[in-house]
Amino acid sequence: MARFQPADAFRVKRDDLELLPFRFERLAADRFVVSNVVGDMATLSGVDLRRLSNLDLDPSEPLYALAAEKLLVRRKDSPVILQLLALRLRSRMGFLQHPSQLHILVVTLRCEHSCPYCQVSRRSVDRELYDMSFATALRAVDVALSSPSEHLKLEFQGGEPLLNFDLIRQVVPVARERSIAAGKTVQFVITSNLALLTDEILDFCKVNEILLSTSLDGPADLHNRNRPRPGGNSHALAVEGIRRAQELLGADRVGALMTTTQASLNRVEDIVDEYLRLGLDGIFLRPLSPYGFAVKTKQFYKYDGRVWLDFYERGLRYILEINKQGRHFPEFYTSLLMRRMLTDRPTGYVDLRSPAGIGLGALVYNYDGKVFASDEGRMLAEMGDRTFELGNLSSDDYASLILSDRLIDLVDQSLTQCAPQCSTCAFEPLCGADPVYHHATQGDPVGIKPLSEFCARQKGIMTLLVRLLEESPEDAAILRRWAR
Amino acid sequence: MTSLVIEYSAATQSLGALREAAYRLIGHGSCQIETVGDVHRCLIEPAPRRHRPDDELRSMFIDLVTDENLREKLATETAATRHLILALAFGALASKDDASSSA
Numbered sequence: 281m282a283r284f285q286p287a288d289a290f291r292v293k294r295d296d297l298e299l300l301p302f303r304f305e306r307l308a309a310d311r312f313v314v315s316n317v318v319g320d321m322a323t324l325s326g327v328d329l330r331r332l333s334n335l336d337l338d339p340s341e342p343l344y345a346l347a348a349e350k351l352l353v354r355r356k357d358s359p360v361i362l363q364l365l366a367l368r369l370r371s372r373m374g375f376l377q378h379p380s381q382l383h384i385l386v387v388t389l390r391c392e393h394s395c396p397y398c399q400v401s402r403r404s405v406d407r408e409l410y411d412m413s414f415a416t417a418l419r420a421v422d423v424a425l426s427s428p429s430e431h432l433k434l435e436f437q438g439g440e441p442l443l444n445f446d447l448i449r450q451v452v453p454v455a456r457e458r459s460i461a462a463g464k465t466v467q468f469v470i471t472s473n474l475a476l477l478t479d480e481i482l483d484f485c486k487v488n489e490i491l492l493s494t495s496l497d498g499p500a501d502l503h504n505r506n507r508p509r510p511g512g513n514s515h516a517l518a519v520e521g522i523r524r525a526q527e528l529l530g531a532d533r534v535g536a537l538m539t540t541t542q543a544s545l546n547r548v549e550d551i552v553d554e555y556l557r558l559g560l561d562g563i564f565l566r567p568l569s570p571y572g573f574a575v576k577t578k579q580f581y582k583y584d585g586r587v588w589l590d591f592y593e594r595g596l597r598y599i600l601e602i603n604k605q606g607r608h609f610p611e612f613y614t615s616l617l618m619r620r621m622l623t624d625r626p627t628g629y630v631d632l633r634s635p636a637g638i639g640l641g642a643l644v645y646n647y648d649g650k651v652f653a654s655d656e657g658r659m660l661a662e663m664g665d666r667t668f669e670l671g672n673l674s675s676d677d678y679a680s681l682i683l684s685d686r687l688i689d690l691v692d693q694s695l696t697q698c699a700p701q702c703s704t705c706a707f708e709p710l711c712g713a714d715p716v717y718h719h720a721t722q723g724d725p726v727g728i729k730p731l732s733e734f735c736a737r738q739k740g741i742m743t744l745l746v747r748l749l750e751e752s753p754e755d756a757a758i759l760r761r762w763a764r
Numbered sequence: 765m766t767s768l769v770i771e772y773s774a775a776t777q778s779l780g781a782l783r784e785a786a787y788r789l790i791g792h793g794s795c796q797i798e799t800v801g802d803v804h805r806c807l808i809e810p811a812p813r814r815h816r817p818d819d820e821l822r823s824m825f826i827d828l829v830t831d832e833n834l835r836e837k838l839a840t841e842t843a844a845t846r847h848l849i850l851a852l853a854f855g856a857l858a859s860k861d862d863a864s865s866s867a
Contacts, residue, residue, distance in 0.1 A: 298845070299838070329834070704784070730792075
């Protein structure tokens with residue numbers, strides 16, 4: 281009696297095959313990127329795309345091997361493939377099981393900087409009516425702790441939050457005590473320009489394991505031009521603050537973010553070099569956002585998405601060269617996308633989520649007790665648009681905020697899984713809904729995607745990454761490392 | 765730049781795919797679709813300040829329609845499998861919710 285089936289039994293026949301759901305985008309006249317339901321990607325010629333679509337495949341040829349590897353086809357008698365895709369899809373959406381992990385407390389709107397691109401519409405330094413009260417802060421902590429997530433991040437923002445450091449000093453121990461009682465862990469972050477950093481504040485951060493996040497736009501001339509303050513010494517103070525924080529708290533306890541202004545566009549190498557010089561562990565190349573003073577002062581309109589993409593590509597290629605010389609130095613947005621592309625780990629980055637990260641990913645408690653679905657939504661409110669205002673700490677609790685009709689409507693309307701163009705886009709599994717951006721720029725949370733700079737930017741970056749992964753093995757190896 | 769007219773037979777070309785292609789054309793041109801008898805007539809107005817030659821805009825629209833026809837075919841042929849994957853992925857969540865709400 282034969283112990284094994286004959287070899288023919290394991291050979292795939294054309295009639296045994298079935299198409300799995302996949303999407304495609306045209307990259308060039310005869311080049312397409314295809315992706316399955318969990319974002320595994322490949323590029324194909326037009327002929328191969330049509331052959332695949334018609335299941336005109338010979339199981340002995342490379343096109344079949346590629347289609348099977350990327351889960352674009354399956355044998356009809358192989359239900360395990362469907363279970364695998366379902367499991368992976370569920371894993372990718374795992375962020376829904378841990379809602380509202382990030383809670384931002386705007387402890388003051390005051391700031392001693394006067395950056396023309398400021399997204400938060402800061403107020404002058406001497407107006408204390410823009411400070412959050414202790415009672416409001418405690419109410420925010422209680423709402424945060426009543427969210428279902430076990431691991432929370434409380435971020436103190438401004439304005440310049442160190443102008444109201446007394447409040448932070450009061451709130452942190454109480455929040456820690458209440459989180460222990462609730463069986464939760466809390467990570468604290470202060471987002472500051474570091475100009476007002478003192479040894480006392482650093483000691484407090486060390487004792488309470490507080491992370492620092494700051495702004496660094498590049499070398500002194502560029503940074504000071506972008507970020508004016510009395511004395512014109514923003515760069516010197518930021519650099520000094522970063523160095524002291526690295527020494528006292530540890531190199532991995534302070535991070536920096538840059539914003540691309542028109543003056544930055546030809547300086548990407550200088551900007552990256554400045555981050556390297558300061559021993560920072562990577563860089564996030566960020567475009568301007570359409571909120572706050574960036575709109576009022578018309579900074580946002582000084583370059584378009586195509587120009588920024590050129591800036592990003594030049595920067596990424598420069599950073600890849602640095603990595604080739606043996607220094608691990610990621611571009612953080614690329615890392616986020618590579619993780620979406622190459623792993624099924626749920627993303628913590630709210631802009632790459634659908635359902636959108638507004639409210640479900642973060643809640644923002646303004647200095648006056650108003651609660652917003654995102655930091656950008658708070659910025660819009662400062663411009664007079666209250667679309668993303670969910671309620672007030674004086675009358676709302678976590679459930680009434682997160683289940684408010686307003687939030688549910690906005691999340692529901694902006695799902696990329698069924699939005700025009702997004703629903704058929706090959707990049708959708710890696711992308712996210714950004715209802716605040718589209719509301720701000722187009723007056724519509726769904727957005728008209730063919731006119732959306734967010735969409736153009738996302739597609740431009742992802743197309744570049746697909747090209748690098750397929751055409752440049754050395755770059756691909758580095759990009760894969762960044763996904764870990 | 766003048767308006768372009770591209771016609772398709774209503775017997776073989778779906779209106780849905782033309783509408784999707786018209787949507788993706790936004791920013792390059794505006795497309796109005798009229799069905800007269802057995803013909804879908806696509807009237808394309810190039811977008812102002814876009815300097816794409818007429819023949820390029822025409823080719824672009826035809827490519828978009830070709831792509832949308834393929835998307836429509838794929839969606840139809842794989843709809844049942846997609847629904848099954850979604851049910852496998854999130855059906856358990858629905859069951860869990862039902863169980864907790866009836867408890």
